[in-house]
Amino acid sequence: MSENNEIQTGYFPTIPKQARALEKRQALLKSGNILFAEKGYENTTAKEIASHAGVATGTFYRYFSDKRQLLLSLLKDKLESMMPPEPNWLNVDPESSLAILLKAHFERLDKLGLYRVLPELLHRDEELAEVLFEAKRKIYMQILKGLEQVKENGFAWEDLSLETLSWSIIALVEKIPEIQNESGSNPDYDQIAKIICRLVFPPEKMIQLKNLKREE
Amino acid sequence: MSENNEIQTGYFPTIPKQARALEKRQALLKSGNILFAEKGYENTTAKEIASHAGVATGTFYRYFSDKRQLLLSLLKDKLESMMPPEPNWLNVDPESSLAILLKAHFERLDKLGLYRVLPELLHRDEELAEVLFEAKRKIYMQILKGLEQVKENGFAWEDLSLETLSWSIIALVEKIPEIQNESGSNPDYDQIAKIICRLVFPPEKMIQLKNLKREE
């Protein structure tokens, strides 16, 4: 009897069930992503997300314990994409390589759109703040390590604290998305990269670096 | 006899009715400020604000047409305090004068606490976004004008776009409050000032500036 049942309901051996489920989960995540980015977290209802994903309201709660959890899942899924890439400072042309990096990063991020809801929630959701803080810390450490290498190699300003410097770089990078919101025009990644490099390298070191690397 | 009159009508030296009303209004604004900063805009109810201010729910609606209007009033009241001061770049010691300026500004701002809710609302409230955008534009123009003077006097980097530079300075300054939220420690205003100055002045110009100003 149980075999019968299995045959009836589970005609395709095993994967489909899970595959279906995963598809729905993905659809919900995607819909949440889109709607949160469009209308903000509080202004998006669970019903809307479900309906946008083409499932029933109740189904939402089979996959996520609540609306908040969907957001956290979204973040965990996407956090990597939101991480800025680690720049390779000691390079023939750090300015233009940084510009390229930034451009690529923000074009990905822009499609994601998720960063728009984060400010809305940071003050209210400690766990979320924690998760993001951890991510940020990771970025910070990464940049700091990179800068330490630069300094060890003698290419950095002598008198700038690497900690504040790392923080400044992150601050600048994080503010880039606002340029679009506020001015409507696209950010000038070349100029921003140049500014960041100015903070990292004294001008004469830049020249040194170019020559050095070209020789290698 | 006229004394009688004065005694009768003017017994309390301060205008009682209007003063009371203003006090209540202020209390509501203050409570809104505190609660918005603590728990975010959406998570704070009109009832809570009223009760925190020690008045009844209905009283809230005598002074403000709704929660949103209280926030807008708060902003209009406080926008000036939120404006960063205009730095005087051409100065004997721009770094330390900037550091002092920043410290004073953020200590004021910190008491205000209002900036925490703004990101939450920018995407949802066009009028609010407008008000803030206008304020920001003003700051931007102020800084840009200052930098143009620096450049005209030949003290700026030759190859940095003043527009991107202005934007970067604002970006850095705006991010300062997050340092406290995230690291718990106080910002190192000296270092930040140094970094900003590095973006404005090439090192040799800094020295020139110091000598020049000292001679005056």
Next chain:
Amino acid sequence: MSENNEIQTGYFPTIPKQARALEKRQALLKSGNILFAEKGYENTTAKEIASHAGVATGTFYRYFSDKRQLLLSLLKDKLESMMPPEPNWLNVDPESSLAILLKAHFERLDKLGLYRVLPELLHRDEELAEVLFEAKRKIYMQILKGLEQVKENGFAWEDLSLETLSWSIIALVEKIPEIQNESGSNPDYDQIAKIICRLVFPPEKMIQLKNLKREE
């Protein structure tokens, strides 16, 4: 100087105080009347009535224990005007004298406007219903008595119950105001009077009556 003051404020000896009070009461009643007729009872606030009458909200409650009481006072004041007049049936020309009576009555009533709120309240306010019911009963008895005289004098239909007849006359008269609301045009009082007389008198009795009365 102080004398001046006293003269200014306390010039009229005693009546004015009471007169003032009555004036205010009247103003409130009038404003209530106007606003109730315009917007209905529930849709009119005590504040509005007070402000329309040019007094403060609190003053309203010095003159009336509550909104409902103002309405009851209004009714008691105006109930007489709302009473339809007693027709004199045994008359040379009952049709035209009735028509004149009805016209005069409804032109007064129309200025009053109060009847518009009554239906709104009859089901909710037992005391009000009582008051109005009593008034109506009085009208009913009056009409019934009139009809009995007509019958005693042998001028009425033999086969109509005077009770139902009285009720029918009241019903018709009470419905007259709706003509204006619904059709926009003015009621044809001559026709209505003719119809009512048709219910009271058989045609041959009408002729008898005319002759009889002319002879007198």
Next chain:
Amino acid sequence: MSENNEIQTGYFPTIPKQARALEKRQALLKSGNILFAEKGYENTTAKEIASHAGVATGTFYRYFSDKRQLLLSLLKDKLESMMPPEPNWLNVDPESSLAILLKAHFERLDKLGLYRVLPELLHRDEELAEVLFEAKRKIYMQILKGLEQVKENGFAWEDLSLETLSWSIIALVEKIPEIQNESGSNPDYDQIAKIICRLVFPPEKMIQLKNLKREE
């Protein structure tokens, strides 16, 4: 196999989901009807209606956008039952056939109870007034047409305007429910029918009519 299916899917003979929903809708309408009739429209809250219907507050708003919409639905559902039937005037015994018609109509209407709230709302809700006005106009036209036939056949009073006559009949009929409210006793439909017939037919025409119809 088909048996299996039937057992699985068609266990309950009646469409379960839609039927349930309709039941709830009906329950809400009924509760609204009862409560409006009992306590008036403004004095009945959406919560009360829901609770009286045995559902939660929110459920109310699944079926009706608001209280007003429930009332409009009620009216649209019930308007037909509220329409008085078209009397057949040219009849052996118009008086008793009219009496029977009226009795049947008001016994239906009494169960409905809805007419009690209408006066409360007519002054405030234009759409509602429109709907009711249209219904009334229909009744009016119906009666007018019937009377015109009577007149064409030479059975009506010569000197009464059919328009005012139609209006008077409606007025009388509409007032019938108030008899119960006010006197507590049941209306005497025979007498009312007699009165209405007296307005339509002169006495000699009544006799003619009886003879004529009996011969046919």
Next chain:
DNA sequence: AATGAATGAGAGTTCATTCAT
């Protein structure tokens, strides 16, 4: 598992009535 109707706590708002000035 999926569905979507049902739930009910709670947000925003109004207004009759009170009360300090």
Next chain:
DNA sequence: CATGAATGAACTCTCATTCAT
């Protein structure tokens, strides 16, 4: 007495979440 600010109960409506089918 007059004032009008203050009160808070009560109302309408929303939406995250549950649950019967």
